[in-house]
Every structure is written in structure tokens, then in C-alpha cells.
Amino acid sequence: MSTPTEYKTVEHDVLVIGAGGAGLRAAIEAAAQGANVGLVCKSLLGKAHTVMAEGGMAAAMGNVDDRDNWRVHFADTLRGGQYLNNWRMAELHAKEAPERVKELEGWGALFDRTADGRILQRNFGGHRYPRLAHVGDRTGLELIRTLQDHGVHQGLDVHMEVTVLTLLKDGDRIAGALAYDRERGRFRVFKAKAVVMATGGIGRAYKITSNSWEYTGDGHALSYHAGAALQDMEFIQFHPTGMIWPPSVRGILVTEGVRGEGGVLKNRDGKRFMFDNIPDNYKAQTSDTPEEGWRYTQGDKDARRPPELLTRDHVARMIVNEVRGGRGSPHGGVFLDIAWIKEKLPNAEEHIKRKLPSMYHQFMQLAGIDITKEPMEIGPTTHYIMGGVRVDGDTQMSTVPGLFACGECAAGLHGANRLGGNSLSDLIVFGKRAGEHAAKFAKSNGTVSIDSAAVDAAARRALAPFDRAASAEGPYQVQEALQETMQDNVGIVRAQAEMDVALQALGSLKDRADKAGVKGNREYNPGWHTALDLDNLLTVSEAITRCAIERKESRGGHFREDYPDKDPAFATFNFVVAKGKDGSMELSREPIPPMPEHLAAVIEEMK
Amino acid sequence: MSSPMPTAGAKGQDAFTAAQAAQDASAKHATRSFKIWRGEAGKGDFVEYKQDVVEGMVVLDAVHEIAATQANDLAVRWNCKAGKCGSCSAEINGMPKLMCMTRLSDLDADKPVTIEPMRAFPHMRDLVTDVSWNFEVKKKIQKFTPRPPDAPDGTWRMQQTDVDRVQEFRKCIECFLCQDVCHVLRDHHKHEEFIGPRFLVYAAALEMHPLDTADRVPELRKEHGIGLCNITKCCTKVCPEHITITDNAIIPLKERVVDEFFDPIGKLVKIYSRRKKANG
Ligand SMILES: Cc1cc2nc3c(=O)[nH]c(=O)nc-3n(C[C@H](O)[C@H](O)[C@H](O)COP(=O)(O)OP(=O)(O)OC[C@H]3O[C@@H](n4cnc5c(N)ncnc54)[C@H](O)[C@@H]3O)c2cc1C
Ligand code: SF4
Numbered sequence: 019m020s021t022p023t024e025y026k027t028v029e030h031d032v033l034v035i036g037a038g039g040a041g042l043r044a045a046i047e048a049a050a051q052g053a054n055v056g057l058v059c060k061s062l063l064g065k066a067h068t069v070m071a072e073g074g075m076a077a078a079m080g081n082v083d084d085r086d087n088w089r090v091h092f093a094d095t096l097r098g099g100q101y102l103n104n105w106r107m108a109e110l111h112a113k114e115a116p117e118r119v120k121e122l123e124g125w126g127a128l129f130d131r132t133a134d135g136r137i138l139q140r141n142f143g144g145h146r147y148p149r150l151a152h153v154g155d156r157t158g159l160e161l162i163r164t165l166q167d168h169g170v171h172q173g174l175d176v177h178m179e180v181t182v183l184t185l186l187k188d189g190d191r192i193a194g195a196l197a198y199d200r201e202r203g204r205f206r207v208f209k210a211k212a213v214v215m216a217t218g219g220i221g222r223a224y225k226i227t228s229n230s231w232e233y234t235g236d237g238h239a240l241s242y243h244a245g246a247a248l249q250d251m252e253f254i255q256f257h258p259t260g261m262i263w264p265p266s267v268r269g270i271l272v273t274e275g276v277r278g279e280g281g282v283l284k285n286r287d288g289k290r291f292m293f294d295n296i297p298d299n300y301k302a303q304t305s306d307t308p309e310e311g312w313r314y315t316q317g318d319k320d321a322r323r324p325p326e327l328l329t330r331d332h333v334a335r336m337i338v339n340e341v342r343g344g345r346g347s348p349h350g351g352v353f354l355d356i357a358w359i360k361e362k363l364p365n366a367e368e369h370i371k372r373k374l375p376s377m378y379h380q381f382m383q384l385a386g387i388d389i390t391k392e393p394m395e396i397g398p399t400t401h402y403i404m405g406g407v408r409v410d411g412d413t414q415m416s417t418v419p420g421l422f423a424c425g426e427c428a429a430g431l432h433g434a435n436r437l438g439g440n441s442l443s444d445l446i447v448f449g450k451r452a453g454e455h456a457a458k459f460a461k462s463n464g465t466v467s468i469d470s471a472a473v474d475a476a477a478r479r480a481l482a483p484f485d486r487a488a489s490a491e492g493p494y495q496v497q498e499a500l501q502e503t504m505q506d507n508v509g510i511v512r513a514q515a516e517m518d519v520a521l522q523a524l525g526s527l528k529d530r531a532d533k534a535g536v537k538g539n540r541e542y543n544p545g546w547h548t549a550l551d552l553d554n555l556l557t558v559s560e561a562i563t564r565c566a567i568e569r570k571e572s573r574g575g576h577f578r579e580d581y582p583d584k585d586p587a588f589a590t591f592n593f594v595v596a597k598g599k600d601g602s603m604e605l606s607r608e609p610i611p612p613m614p615e616h617l618a619a620v621i622e623e624m625k
Numbered sequence: 626m627s628s629p630m631p632t633a634g635a636k637g638q639d640a641f642t643a644a645q646a647a648q649d650a651s652a653k654h655a656t657r658s659f660k661i662w663r664g665e666a667g668k669g670d671f672v673e674y675k676q677d678v679v680e681g682m683v684v685l686d687a688v689h690e691i692a693a694t695q696a697n698d699l700a701v702r703w704n705c706k707a708g709k710c711g712s713c714s715a716e717i718n719g720m721p722k723l724m725c726m727t728r729l730s731d732l733d734a735d736k737p738v739t740i741e742p743m744r745a746f747p748h749m750r751d752l753v754t755d756v757s758w759n760f761e762v763k764k765k766i767q768k769f770t771p772r773p774p775d776a777p778d779g780t781w782r783m784q785q786t787d788v789d790r791v792q793e794f795r796k797c798i799e800c801f802l803c804q805d806v807c808h809v810l811r812d813h814h815k816h817e818e819f820i821g822p823r824f825l826v827y828a829a830a831l832e833m834h835p836l837d838t839a840d841r842v843p844e845l846r847k848e849h850g851i852g853l854c855n856i857t858k859c860c861t862k863v864c865p866e867h868i869t870i871t872d873n874a875i876i877p878l879k880e881r882v883v884d885e886f887f888d889p890i891g892k893l894v895k896i897y898s899r900r901k902k903a904n905g
């Protein structure tokens with residue numbers, strides 16, 4: 019059973035790996051440029067993680083507040099990212115997001131409307147003005163369905179439930195990928211002149227996460243093994259509001275939209291603890307009374323935002339602080355209360371159900387809680403990775419010629435912390451760019467050849483778990499141990515000693531993964547799939563831990579108990595990891611190029 | 626300082642992790658029995674599993690626990706575990722449902738929970754079916770065709786009241802539970818002649834889209850077989866997104882078919898108003 023059979027080979031100009039917002043947008047663009055495009059994804063079309071996004075996508079259209087423009091959005095993104103962002107990407111993103119959002123409307127998307135019939139925009143943490151185009155609390159579904167339905171008429175070749183195992187190279191250049199179909203377990207070779215990685219994030223490296231099973235860091239790990247550099251891997255966003263009770267739902271996201279609509283955070287004693295500590299660089303924009311905060315959520319342009327809408331890293335830490343101080347809610351979190359708005363609005367119940375329909379159903383169905391009447395209990399959950407494949411800001415090409423990356427698996431736009439809503443816009447802005455430049459690359463570079471020895475070796479490695487069917491341990495046990503290791507030791511609050519423990523543990527987990535066996539056959543066998551994901555999880559976990567150890571300061575999503583302050587010495591470079599000649603992970607510091615004058619002026623002006 | 630320094634707790638497991646662990650310990654456990662359909666390509670049988678379950682669990686959690694501890698190769702499709710992607714459709718105690726949104730506490734504790742794949746589609750393995758037919762059907766429906774933009778900047782103007790109804794249809798997560806339950810597909814296997822409730826909803830979303838100018842009524846009547854629906858409303862009952870499939874989507878489409886084919890004056894009015902829509 020464990021000898022690789024022959025391989026079906028499929029040829030494309032551009033192979034896009036991942037069919038979330040980023041991959042779909044890239045594929046649509048590459049096809050529009052005349053390239054022959056193949057699109058592969060691990061699950062069915064339209065099920066990718068993007069479908070889960072709730073709150074909205076950020077674009078400075080100024081439909082609700084005409085003071086908004088790309089410059090404010092640019093400055094907000096850098097402030098949120100603590101200036102470690104790739105400023106070129108932040109500039110392009112802020113400038114191009116409005117165009118990309120409007121284009122979706124021409125493809126059938128139906129956003130919520132303003133009174134004068136334009137796209138409505140809502141408030142979100144870290145955004146100065148109401149900026150998020152949205153559809154209730156199911157914006158991701160609208161995005162993915164719009165792209166999917168538009169894409170199927172563009173002649174894309176979609177390979178569903180196909181998982182890429184490894185990237186293939188021809189010399190230095192990318193040449194395609196080896197994959198297997200989940201249904202039958204058959205291998206498939208993709209030969210391509212350019213490859214776009216759009217595989218999303220890594221949340222499954224942690225025990226408590228808002229992410230789906232697909233988030234095993236495949237794009238990060240595969241690119242790394244193909245020689246591409248990764249950057250900013252220490253920066254992980256722990257979203258402050260995940261469900262915590264009952265245990266089986268722990269981690270499921272509670273959208274920031276709840277706070278955007280007026281929801282407040284309270285501790286066990288009913289105190290709004292977020293007023294206790296407002297970071298200096300946000301003081302000027304944050305309200306100091308509950309009254310002013312409420313007016314802000316109701317669209318009063320003169321009011322400043324409530325402290326609940328500060329950046330996610332800060333809010334998450336404030337919650338941990340309450341729990342650690344013994345002021346948490348019964349199940350180890352804090353309270354998020356939207357029901358209180360009935361003091362302010364006559365039709366509050368209706369209003370909540372209309373504005374936050376999926377939150378209402380989620381709590382009703384999964385926790386038996388009516389959020390129009392009672393507060394929710396919430397706590398932080400692993401949500402997003404700012405780090406990823408290091409790319410060129412304009413073209414999204416990685417350090418490997420012909421390999422592009424976009425969406426959550428690429429790094430740069432968000433720096434040390436991502437603002438809510440900046441991911442969906444990231445997907446469409448840089449998805450388009452990656453698709454365009456991948457198509458150009460394919461056009462201007464000749465054909466590639468496939469290294470069949472490399473294919474054979476990779477296929478053999480993939481089948482090895484079946485040879486160990488008799489092994490005492492299965493892949494699920496190793497995965498669980500890995501998730502606990504990362505959760506306990508490289509989580510929201512980090513310290514040297516714990517991370518050293520993690521690094522050691524990862525070494526022995528690698529050995530366990532190499533010994534874990536799988537029973538059954540190759541047809542739709544989740545045990546086997548889990549075994550194959552382990553390699554990727556281990557690679558990204560190691561990268562996260564190594565970078566987190568080296569960043570001896572606290573900034574954005576990275577908080578060190580042993581170095582609780584920001585250190586200006588760490589503000590001038592990004593940590594980059596790449597595979598060394600001997601196969602070990604090498605870490606370097608890549609200086610951030612100085613910002614051109616016109617952008618520096620924007621930052622200065624928006625201070 | 627930018628953020629508070631969380632007060633340190635015991636090393637290894639701080640107060641935060643400890644609080645989470647404590648709640649795990651406090652959760653109630655029980656042993657439940659599950660009958661899961663196992664087999665390949667339509668052949669198979671129920672296999673019974675006993676599994677320790679924890680308070681609050683949904684059916685998908687139990688399936689995962691069984692896969693992790695007793696049956697590593699148990700085939701199941703899922704993705705978000707939050708009722709948002711529509712991957713985990715199955716028949717639970719004979720009812721088409723999402724496994725991730727069905728709480729064990731809502732199912733009779735005295736009887737085994739039966740879990741089977743959707744029956745209206747070709748079986749692959751265990752709980753997984755081949756739903757590719759749905760993706761093929763969708764391609765046959767005429768694509769969105771907007772009128773020219775209303776404003777010089779290439780944008781359109783629409784009132785919220787005009788998009789409300791279509792937004793209801795666009796809530797669809799493509800779980801295909803409505804397709805599974807529709808007798809035209811499930812019992813009469815008219816997959817060649819009938820697109821099923823999901824795609825009638827999709828067609829309705831396009832037809833009622835304020836910007837759309839295409840006319841899908843002739844196809845709906847012929848190739849898409851809308852006449853085969855006899856309004857049993859079974860589809861509406863199972864929709865996890867609570868889309869009023871029959872009343873809001875199918876019946877108005879049927880009315881359009883009647884207007885266009887059996888009421889020539891009505892058709893003229895419609896053409897006129899379409900033109901107006903396109904110009905205005
Ligand atoms: C619950 C939740 C709510 C969110 N809400 C918001 C929000 O309101 N606003 C916002 O801006 N952001 C939000 N985010 C973040 C945002 O949704 C994600 O960052 C974004 O959708 C990622 O999109 P993507 O295209 O990069 O990847 P995805 O949509 O995750 O797509 C990844 C694709 O890659 C495929 N893939 C992965 N590995 C492989 C492999 N080895 N072989 C083949 N295919 C592979 C997958 O099958 C999938 O198709 C939210 C995230 C979560 C979890
Ligand atoms: S109402 Fe029509 S589409 Fe719905 S289940 Fe009945 S016959 Fe099928």
C-alpha cells in the first residue's frame with residue numbers, strides 16, 4: 019500500500035493554492051490576465067476560512083464620515099501595527115481597498131446601505147472613522163460567495179478537496195506542487211510557471227482558537243521548506259472575545275461588532291475595567307466617560323471611541339489581567355454585555371437581533387444564552403497570525419522566484435498587530451496584485467520541468483504513516499500535545515523559561531510525529547490527513563517560538579512578562595527565518611527601510 | 626507603558642490557564658451511545674460507539690472524540706464548527722442537520738444518537754457524500770449582470786429596503802440540507818431536470834437583485850424545472866439559516882413564470898419595468 023503509484027500531472031500557467039478570499043481574488047485576476055489558472059483547496063469551494071469573517075472589510079470610502087481617506091487609514095494601520103509594517107503594503111492597501119470593495123458590488127455583493135443608498139460602514143477597533151463595509155455579521159460569507167460565483171464563470175480550473183504536500187522547484191525557481199486528493203488519496207502533480215500561496219493561518223497550533231481545521235500553517239511551512247523567508251512569526255493576534263462556556267465551544271469567535279454596536283466589558287463586580295488603563299498613544303482618541311463612548315457607537319461624530327474598541331492586543335491583555343486578579347466571571351473570562359443597551363434604546367431587543375443575528379443564534383444554540391437579555395461570558399482566543407511569507411510590497415513575490423503569497427499567509431501589512439477589518443481588505447487588494455504579477459511572471463518566463471526524484475521522495479514520505487499502522491500512538495494525540503504546548507508556553511503572555519520549555523517539547527514532538535501511525539486506507543481518511551498536517555504545525559510552531567524568544571520586548575500581539583515594555587531598539591527591523599544549508603532554522607534581523615517623505619509626513623500629520 | 630502587565634501567577638500554569646482548567650474539571654460528564662454509518666460507496670452499516678461526552682457538546686464534538694480515540698479513519702467533512710460554512714451536514718436521528726449546531730442535550734439521552742450521511746447524494750465514505758452535482762448545477766444558472774453604474778464613480782445607489790429580501794437569500798451557507806430533504810431529488814432522483822431548492826434560492830437572489838438585468842425565467846421553467854416543486858415546504862423547515870425558501874423565493878419565482886408565459890400583458894409590463902430598471 020505504501021508504494022507511490024504513478025502520478026496524474028496537471029499543467030497550469032498559474033497555480034493558486036487556497037480558495038479563500040485571497041486565493042479566489044488572485045485566481046480571478048490571473049485568469050483576467052489571460053493565464054491558464056488552477057485553483058486548489060483542502061475543502062469544498064466556498065467553505066474556506068474567509069466564510070467565517072463577521073465584522074466587515076476596511077476601506078476608506080468615507081461614505082459615513084467624509085473626513086475619512088486613505089491617509090487616515092494608512093496612519094491607523096501603522097499605529098495599530100506599531101510601525102513594524104511594510105509601509106509600502108500599508109500604503110497600497112489604504113489606497114486600493116475602496117476600489118476593490120466597490121468592484122465587488124459590480125460582481126453582485128450586497129452590502130448594508132446608508133440612508134442615501136451607498137455602502138454602509140461601521141466602527142471597529144483602531145479605525146478612526148466608521149470604515150468597515152459589511153453585511154450584518156456575515157461579511158466573509160458575502161465576500162467568498164461573490165468571488166466564488168464570479169470566479170466560476172471565469173474559466174478557473176478548480177480542484178476541490180485537494181491538499182498540497184510540498185512545493186516543487188526547478189533550480190531556484192518554483193515549478194509546481196505535489197498534492198493528493200482527499201477523496202481517494204491519489205497523488206497529483208501540478209506543473210506551473212508561477213504559484214500563489216493563499217493558505218491562510220496557523221490557529222490549529224493552539225488549543226483555544228477561532229480557526230478551522232484547515233489552519234495548520236501549510237502555506238507558511240511549505241514556502242519555508244521551498245526556501246522562502248518568513249517574517250514576523252512572533253506576532254499572533256489573540257482576539258479578546260471568544261466563547262468560553264460550555265467547554266466544547268471554547269474559542270469560537272464573538273465578533274468585535276458586538277462592541278461596535280455598544281457592547282461593554284465588565285468584570286465580576288460589574289465594573290467596566292477598560293477605563294482603568296488607556297495607552298498613551300490612544301488617549302486623545304478615546305472617550306473618558308461611558309456616556310461619550312455610547313454616543314460614539316451611535317454615530318456621534320464629536321464623540322471619541324469607548325475603550326472597549328482599543329486594539330485587540332490591549333483588550334485581550336486587560337481581560338487576562340482581570341481573570342488573573344481574581345475578578346473574572348464564573349467560567350474564567352469576563353462579561354460582554356450588549357443587553358444593557360435597553361436602557362438607551364426602546365426597541366433594543368429587535369435592534370440587537372437585526373444588527374448581530376449570527377451572534378444571537380450562536381449563543382442561543384450553543385450556550386443557551388439570550389444575548390438580548392443576559393451578558394455573554396468571553397475570553398481571548400487565538401485568531402490571526404500577522405507573520406507569514408516575506409513578500410515584495412508591490413508584486414507579492416516571495417524570496418523564491420515565481421512563488422507569490424497573499425492573504426493571511428503573507429506578512430507585512432499588519433506589522434505587530436492587525437486591525438479588525440484589515441484582513442478582508444488585505445485579501446482583495448493583495449490577492450489581485452499577486453494574481454496579476456503571477457500571471458506576468460508566467461508570461462515572461464519559460465516552461466519548467468518537474469524533478470521526479472523529488473516527487474517520489476515526497477510521496478513516499480507522505481505514505482510512511484501507514485507503514486507504522488501498528489504504532490502505539492496516532493496523530494491526534496501528537497496534535498493535541500502540540501496544541502497544549504503552544505497554548506501554555508507561547509500564548510498571550512510569554513516568558514523566556516516557558517518558551518525554552520516549548521522549544522524542547524517541540525523537538526520531542528517531532529520525534530513522536532515521526533513515529534505516529536495511521537490505520538485504514540487512503541480514501542477520505544482524516545487520521546492520515548492529520549498526520550500529514552503535523553509537519554506543517556511543527557514547522558510554524560518552531561518559527562513562532564524562536565522569533566518570540568528573540569524579541570525581548572513587548573509590542574503588539576507579542577507580550578513578554580519578562581520584558582513588559584516596548585524597546586525602541588526593536589522598532590527598526592523585522593525578524594526573518596529561513597531554512598539554513600544544514601536544514602536548521604536560521605533567524606536574522608532585516609532592517610525596515612526608511613519611509614519615504616510623503617508617507618512620513620502623513621504619519622506626522624495624523625499623530 | 627502601553628499595556629498593563631498581567632499580574633504573575635504560579636509558573637507553568639498561571640491563574641488564567643488555571644481558571645480555564647478548573648472549568649473543564651467542573652463540567653458534567655456522561656456516557657452516550659452513538660450509531661454511526663460506516664462504509665463505502667453506499668454499502669455499509671451502523672457501528673455503535675460508546676463515548677464519554679461533556680456538557681454542552683454538539684454532535685460534531687462527539688464524532689471527533691470517537692475519531693480521535695476509537696476510529697482514526699472515520700470520514701467526516703467539517704470546517705468551521707460554528708455553523709458558518711455548511712460542511713458538516715448529516716442526518717441525525719433521521720433529521721437533516723448541521724452536526725456542529727446540534728447539541729447532544731437536545732437529543733433523547735436514552736436512545737443511541739444515529740448519524741448518517743445525506744441520502745440524496747452519492748455516498749463516498751462513512752459520513753461523506755459526493756456533493757459535486759451542486760457545483761455543476763450552479764454553473765448553469767445565468768450569471769449576475771448588473772445595469773450600468775448609477776454614479777460617475779462607478780457605484781450604484783440602493784436602498785436598504787430594496788436589498789433586504791435578497792440579503793435573506795444570500796445568507797445561504799450551501800449546506801445542501803434543503804436539497805437532501807426535497808423529495809424531487811431524494812425520492813424521485815430528478816437531478817437532471819430539477820435544480821433543487823438551494824438553486825431556486827440562488828436564482829431568486831439574482832432575479833430580485835436590484836441591479837440585475839438578466840432574465841432567467843425561461844430557463845427556470847424549462848431546464849431548471851421549477852414546475853416540479855409542489856411546495857411541500859420541507860426545504861424551508863430544515864434550513865439552518867432560516868431562509869423562507871418556499872414563500873419568499875420559490876413562490877415569487879413561480880409567479881414570474883406564470884406572468885411571463887401565460888399572461889402576455891403582464892409580460893409586457895415586466896419588460897417595460899425591466900427597461901426602466903436598467904435606465905433608472
Ligand atoms: C471567526 C473569524 C472572524 C473573522 N472576522 C474578520 C472580519 O470581520 N474582518 C476581517 O478583516 N477579518 C476577519 N477575520 C480574519 C479573516 O477572516 C482571515 O484572515 C481571512 O479570511 C483569511 O483569508 P485567506 O484567503 O488568507 O485564507 P482562507 O480563507 O483561510 O483560505 C485558505 C485556503 O487555503 C486552502 N489551503 C490551506 N492549506 C492548503 C493546502 N495544503 N493545500 C491546498 N489548499 C490549502 C484552504 O482549503 C482554503 O481554501 C476573521 C477570522 C475568523 C477566524
Ligand atoms: S417545497 Fe419544493 S423545493 Fe422545497 S422540498 Fe418541497 S418540493 Fe422540494
Ligand code: SF4
Nearest residue numbers: 797798800801803864
Ligand atoms: S437554502 Fe438553507 S438549507 Fe438550503 S443550502 Fe442554503 S442554507 Fe442550506
Ligand code: FES
Nearest residue numbers: 704706711713725
Ligand atoms: S462545520 Fe461549518 S457548518 Fe458545521
